[in-house]
Amino acid sequence: MTHPERTPPAPVEINDDTLRGFVGYHIKRAFNVIQDDLTATLKPFGLRMLTHTALILIVDNPGLSQSQLAAAMDIERSNLVVIIDELEGRELIIRDRVPNDRRAYALKATLTGRRLCEKAVAACTDHEARIFAGLDTSTRDTLLKVLSSVRNSQNS
Amino acid sequence: MTHPERTPPAPVEINDDTLRGFVGYHIKRAFNVIQDDLTATLKPFGLRMLTHTALILIVDNPGLSQSQLAAAMDIERSNLVVIIDELEGRELIIRDRVPNDRRAYALKATLTGRRLCEKAVAACTDHEARIFAGLDTSTRDTLLKVLSSVRNSQNS
DNA sequence: TATTGTTATACTCTATAACTATA
């Protein structure tokens, strides 16, 4: 028994009913968990979410330009520079030249880059299996449909 | 018809199949859309996601401490200070004193704070109706169940 | 004129360590 007069601020139940009424709140909280686990998953490969995403897109789309990649990742071209610098510095990709446009770079993954990417993607697949353990195919489809409709509601 | 020899880097379809194989990728992209719309929704009230969340929790839990609030929001106590400073500076909340513990503050919303919160929450409700327009109750329940299970998978 | 990549800059969110005053 603790001293009644010393009882701390009371382990009060915090009421977050208002917040839990918003779907976006649940999405944010869930995404935080996913992001933390994914960050830890990618760390052994020396990758972050952004560098990993960029590397995947370069591996899967050899020759694409920084502008195209920035558009695909939905980030500013200027913010992509340091990401590409980092991948290039580790010799995971190269900045090749586009034949008919001397302004643009043709981004290509090196063999090292492709191999690292493959391993990191495999780790991400494990990460997803861990996070979405009890997710059956039908529920997964429903989830993806909702998320896509949200993403497509952007300009409406 | 454009000049064949001048055809730009080709409006190539970027292949993002690998990324779209990850549920987390869809969640991130959807959340970006939600966040952008929510930020714009809160701007007229001079609130950001974090200040709005803090204000709601203070309105709904009068007297809670900064430590309790930080725990509820899952952010560091140190990062909460500027948030509370901002809300207090706008006289939306006050830092009252906890009776039996002179270390802690008892956070309470002012009348102004409660009124602003009410309006902002109403705007957020509209925002959610806009974003999740075609979401029936059953699908919504499924979505929330999945998100909760992700959040609860934190320490497993 | 417009586009590609770049630099500089600033703002927000996040994480850690160290301090003070209280307990």
Next chain:
DNA sequence: TATAGTTATAGAGTATAACAATA
């Protein structure tokens, strides 16, 4: 000793403006 709040600081992610080279 441990806890509440605070300060300082650093690392990321993001957004805008302006520039050189090229189209």
